[in-house]
Amino acid sequence: MKNLFLTLVLSLFCMTMIGQDNTSALIPMPNKIINGNGAVFTVNARHSAITFDNKELKFAAEKLQDIFKRRMSENLNISPTGNGTIRLIIDNSLEHKEQYSLEINNKGITIKGASKGAVLYGVITLEQILMGDICMTSQKKIREIYIYDKPRFEYRAMMLDPARNYLPVESIKFFIDKMTLFKYNVLQLHLTDDQGWRIYIEKYPQLASKDHYTKEELKEIIKYAEMRNVTVIPEIDIPGHTCAMLSAFPEFKCEHKSATPIELGKSVDMMLCASVGKVYTVIDDIIKETSKIFPAPYIHLGGDEAAIKYNWAECPRCQKLMAELKYEDPSQLMIPFFSKVLKSVKEAGKKAILWCELDNIYMPANDYLFPYDPEVTLVSWRGGLTPKCLELTRRHGNPVIMAPGEYTYLDYPQYTGDFPEFNNWGMPITTLETCYQFDPGYGEPLSGQKHIKGIMATLWGEAIKDINRATYMAYPRGLALSEAGWTEMKNRNWESFKNRMYPNLMNLMKEGVSIRVPFEIEQK
Numbered sequence: 001m002k003n004l005f006l007t008l009v010l011s012l013f014c015m016t017m018i019g020q021d022n023t024s025a026l027i028p029m030p031n032k033i034i035n036g037n038g039a040v041f042t043v044n045a046r047h048s049a050i051t052f053d054n055k056e057l058k059f060a061a062e063k064l065q066d067i068f069k070r071r072m073s074e075n076l077n078i079s080p081t082g083n084g085t086i087r088l089i090i091d092n093s094l095e096h097k098e099q100y101s102l103e104i105n106n107k108g109i110t111i112k113g114a115s116k117g118a119v120l121y122g123v124i125t126l127e128q129i130l131m132g133d134i135c136m137t138s139q140k141k142i143r144e145i146y147i148y149d150k151p152r153f154e155y156r157a158m159m160l161d162p163a164r165n166y167l168p169v170e171s172i173k174f175f176i177d178k179m180t181l182f183k184y185n186v187l188q189l190h191l192t193d194d195q196g197w198r199i200y201i202e203k204y205p206q207l208a209s210k211d212h213y214t215k216e217e218l219k220e221i222i223k224y225a226e227m228r229n230v231t232v233i234p235e236i237d238i239p240g241h242t243c244a245m246l247s248a249f250p251e252f253k254c255e256h257k258s259a260t261p262i263e264l265g266k267s268v269d270m271m272l273c274a275s276v277g278k279v280y281t282v283i284d285d286i287i288k289e290t291s292k293i294f295p296a297p298y299i300h301l302g303g304d305e306a307a308i309k310y311n312w313a314e315c316p317r318c319q320k321l322m323a324e325l326k327y328e329d330p331s332q333l334m335i336p337f338f339s340k341v342l343k344s345v346k347e348a349g350k351k352a353i354l355w356c357e358l359d360n361i362y363m364p365a366n367d368y369l370f371p372y373d374p375e376v377t378l379v380s381w382r383g384g385l386t387p388k389c390l391e392l393t394r395r396h397g398n399p400v401i402m403a404p405g406e407y408t409y410l411d412y413p414q415y416t417g418d419f420p421e422f423n424n425w426g427m428p429i430t431t432l433e434t435c436y437q438f439d440p441g442y443g444e445p446l447s448g449q450k451h452i453k454g455i456m457a458t459l460w461g462e463a464i465k466d467i468n469r470a471t472y473m474a475y476p477r478g479l480a481l482s483e484a485g486w487t488e489m490k491n492r493n494w495e496s497f498k499n500r501m502y503p504n505l506m507n508l509m510k511e512g513v514s515i516r517v518p519f520e521i522e523q524k
C-alpha cells in the first residue's frame with residue numbers, strides 16, 4: 001500500500017518534469033536513435049542478471065553492475081555465461097571498431113559492440129539514459145529505445161601537460177576516467193618542455209626532473225587507460241621547448257654569442273642545435289626507450305615554436321651546415337633535423353605526430369617543409385593557419401588532427417573573469433558556445449575531409465597547478481568538444497546540447513570533479 005502510494009506521488013511529480021526523458025543527458029549525441037513505443041524494462045536483481053560472452057568484457061560488466069547499484073540500488077549478479085536479461089556481446093560483424101548498439105525493450109537490454117571499448121561505450125550511453133530519465137530510473141524502469149552509434153572521427157583526444165606542472169599518477173588516472181564518460185579515446189601526454197622532463201630514460205638518468213614518472217608508473221597509467229578504451233600517446237617536444245633537456249646536455253646548445261644561459265623553469269627560447277651529431281644519437285635512444293614503454297602506434301615529437309631566428313640563424317656551426325646544404329633560410333635545417341628523427345621513429349616501429357608549424361614569428365614561411373613524410377600526422381593548432389594546414393596536408397597525403405586554438409585550447413579562459421594566474425600570452429576567451437561551434441571539417445566538402453583523423457582538446461599546463469584546475473578548465477568545454485569529435489553535424493544542436501549538459505555536470509560534481517558551472521547559460 002505504502003509502495004503504491006509512493007509510486008503514485010512519484011508519477012505525479014514526474015509528469016511535471018518537462019524535458020526529462022531517456023535522451024536528455026546523452027553527450028556526445030549518438031548518431032542514430034529509434035524511440036520505442038512506450039514499453040519499459042524493469043530492473044530487478046531477482047530476475048535480471050548481467051551476462052557477457054567474452055572475458056574481455058568483464059570490466060564493462062562490472063561498470064554496468066556498479067551503475068545499477070548506484071542509480072537503482074539494485075545488486076545484479078554477473079554471470080559470464082547463461083541467458084541474463086542484460087547482455088553484453090562482442091559482435092565482429094560491426095565494421096567500425098568503436099561501433100555499438102544498445103537495444104532496450106520490455107524483455108531486457110542488449111549491448112553489442114565491435115570491441116570491448118565499443119561495448120563499454122554502450123554501457124556509458126546506458127548510464128546517461130538513466131541520468132536523463134531520472135523519474136523512470138527512480139522507479140527502476142527504463143524506457144524502450146534503440147541506439148545504433150559510431151563516431152564521426154576515429155581519433156578523439158585530450159592533451160594534458162604535466163611537463164609544465166607535474167601531475168601525480170593518481171590525478172592522471174582520475175582525468176582519464178572522466179574522459180571516458182564522453183567517449184574520448186586518446187590522451188596525449190606532453191612529457192617534456194622547458195620547465196621539466198617527466199619521463200625517466202634509463203640510458204640518460206640525468207634528464208629526469210625531480211618530479212617524473214618511472215617506467216612502471218607510465219605502464220600503470222597506460223593499463224588503466226587501456227581498460228577504458230583510451231590510448232596514451234607520449235609527446236617528447238623537440239627541437240624547441242627543450243630547456244630541461246639542455247640543462248642536462250649543455251653541449252646541445254647552439255654556439256653563438258647571444259645564446260641565453262639555461263635557467264630551468266624559465267622559457268628562454270633555446271633549442272637543440274641542428275649541427276651537433278650527438279643530439280641525434282641521444283634522441284634516437286630516447287625514442288627507442290619511449291617506444292618500448294608506450295604500446296601506442298604513435299609518438300608525438302613536437303616541432304612547435306622552435307626559436308630558429310635566435311638560435312640556428314645565429315649559430316656559426318648551423319650557418320656552415322646551411323652553406324653545405326645550399327640552404328638560404330635557417331628554417332630549412334628542419335628538413336635534415338626531422339628526416340633523421342623520423343628515421344629513428346620508423347626504426348622504433350612507430351609513426352610520428354608533429355604540431356603543424358607554418359609561417360610564424362619563429363619560422364617564417366617554412367611551408368617548404370612539406371612534403372613531410374606522408375606517414376607523419378600533423379596537428380593543426382594555429383587557428384588562422386588551419387585552412388592552410390588542412391590544404392597542405394590534403395595535398396601531400398598527411399593525416400591531420402584538428403586542434404585549432406580558438407576552438408579547442410582549454411588553457412584559454414572560458415569567460416572574462418576566468419583569467420588563469422601566470423598566463424602571459426594574451427589569450428582570447430574561448431567560451432563554451434565557441435567550443436560547441438567547432439566543426440572539425442572546417443566547412444570543407446566531405447571529399448576534402450577524408451584525411452581528418454579527428455580532434456584534440458588541448459590543455460596546456462603553465463597555469464594548471466593541480467587536477468582540480470585541470471578539470472575546471474576542461475569541463476564543461478570538454479563536453480562540447482566531445483560532441484565535435486563524435487557526432488555528425490546534422491545531429492548537433494546548441495540548444496539541445498545546453499540542456500543535455502546539465503545532468504552530466506551534476507554527475508561530474510557528484511563524482512568529485514571540479515568543474516566550471518556555466519552560470520551565463522540559461523537552461524530552457
Ligand code: TNX
Binds near residue numbers: 304305409411461
Ligand atoms: C603554444 S600550441 C604552445 C604551448 C603553450 C601554448 C599556450 C603549441 C604547439 N605550443 O607550448 O603552452 O601555446 O597556449
